[in-house]
Structures are given as structure tokens and as C-alpha cells.
Amino acid sequence: DADVTQTPRNRITKTGKRIMLECSQTKGHDRMYWYRQDPGLGLRLIYYSFDVKDINKGEISDGYSVSRQAQAKFSLSLESAIPNQTALYFCATSDLSKSEQFFGPGTRLTVL
Amino acid sequence: GENVEQHPSTLSVQEGDSAVIKCTYSDSASNYFPWYKQELGKRPQLIIDIRSNVGEKKDQRIAVTLNKTAKHFSLHITETQPEDSAVYFCAASIRLGGSQGNLIFGKGTKLSVKP
Numbered sequence A: 001d002a003d004v005t006q007t008p009r010n011r012i013t014k015t016g017k018r019i020m021l022e023c024s025q026t027k028g029h030d031r032m033y034w035y036r037q038d039p040g041l042g043l044r045l046i047y048y049s050f051d052v053k054d055i056n057k058g059e060i061s062d063g064y065s066v067s068r069q070a071q072a073k074f075s076l077s078l079e080s081a082i083p084n085q086t087a088l089y090f091c092a093t094s095d096l097s098k099s100e101q102f103f104g105p106g107t108r109l110t111v112l
Numbered sequence B: 001g002e003n004v005e006q007h008p009s010t011l012s013v014q015e016g017d018s019a020v021i022k023c024t025y026s027d028s029a030s031n032y033f034p035w036y037k038q039e040l041g042k043r044p045q046l047i048i049d050i051r052s053n054v055g056e057k058k059d060q061r062i063a064v065t066l067n068k069t070a071k072h073f074s075l076h077i078t079e080t081q082p083e084d085s086a087v088y089f090c091a092a093s094i095r096l097g098g099s100q101g102n103l104i105f106g107k108g109t110k111l112s113v114k115p
Helices: none
Strands: A004-007 A010-013 A019-025 A031-038 A042-051 A054-057 A065-070 A073-078 A087-094 A107-111 B004-007 B010-014 B019-025 B032-038 B045-051 B056-059 B062-067 B072-077 B086-092 B109-114
Touching: A004 A087, A010 A019, A019 A031, A019 A087, A019 A107, A031 A073, A042 A065, A042 A073, A054 A065, A073 A087, B004 B086, B010 B019, B019 B086, B019 B109, B032 B062, B045 B056, B045 B062, B072 B086
Parallel strands: A010 A107, B010 B109
Antiparallel strands: A004 A019, A019 A073, A031 A042, A031 A087, A042 A054, A065 A073, A087 A107, B004 B019, B019 B072, B032 B045, B032 B086, B056 B062, B062 B072, B086 B109
């Protein structure tokens, strides 16, 4: 089945380290998103990309960067991780002409 | 920009009872309103959605209603079952032409269904 995958699924790192979270999809969707989930705060959009040459900031992009390496791959980087970036991170995809977003399984990141 | 508020943040019901979760939105141009369910340790998944040209939509035990004048929409779950226990998120976005805008999510409602 076509799916959205994320690596790693869990990561513990230290303050100041650079870390990359990766997202791949086999759904053939054009659009990809990175969200952050914190308890009681819902899902907040970090970055989104409508195609390989299109990158846009979301609601909470400070401290993050992204790369769209191919239609199927969208990576999120934390250049210098800090403890308040500890959260559950979700990648999502959607088709250009449709509304439903499909989420990956999530990456639980802990910054010590 | 759009702001979506969701209430209540937690909801506990007895199995078989109904559950209602309400959301309000701020941007009158929003025209698409999905609901996502996230079971413990799982990814969010779409369970039902409604567009602004429709006032109500049903799918078995779940239904969504939309009041455009008041800018609020609600999720109704009837005959609740323990497997309905999850966090539910509402969202809103604007569809322009053939393209869907970004989703703005509410903060979620944790529903617990007691057997």
C-alpha cells in the first residue's frame, strides 16, 4: 500500500546538536508538510512544500529548516537543537486537487 | 490569519451515550472543515469532512454540522464505543479554485468512552 514513512521514529539528542528528520512517501502526492504536536497545543505547521521547487514557512518555522530533495522526500532539520523543540513531529502529504492529508507515523524527538 | 478554537479539551462519556465536540473558526472565507482522529500512539487520520456548501454530513455513527453564520462546526458521535476513545482534531482551510489551502487545526479533544 502507498504510504508515508518517517525516520527515525525516536531520537534523543543533546542541546546544540544538529539533527535531521526524514520523510518519504509512495503516494505520488505533490504536497508535503511538517507539523509539530505538543500536548494541549494540537498540530502546528512548521514548513510546507507544494512541489520540489516550492518551500514555504508555516506558523512556527523559527529554529527549523527543510529540504525537498525529490517529489517523494521532504526533510526537516534542526540546526542547533534546544530543549523546547522536544515534541512529536509528523510529516503529511496531500494531492494537489484533493483535501485530505495523510500523516506519517511520527518521530518522537527529545532534546536534553 | 485563521484561528480555530476547539472545546472541550477533554470529554468523558459512558459507552452508548453521544459525544459532541465543537469548533469555532475566525476566517469567514474558510470553506473546508475536516475532522481527524488520533488513537493513542498512532497517526492522525481523517474520519469525516464537510464543505461550506453543505450544512450536515453523516457517516454511520458520526456526523458533522456546520453553521456558517455563527462560524462554528461540530462533530457528533452517537452510540459511543470504547474504540471511539482517542484525540479528535478539527481543522479549517480555504479552497481556492482547484487547490486546497493549509489546514489550521484546533488543539484537540481527548474523548474517553467508559465501558
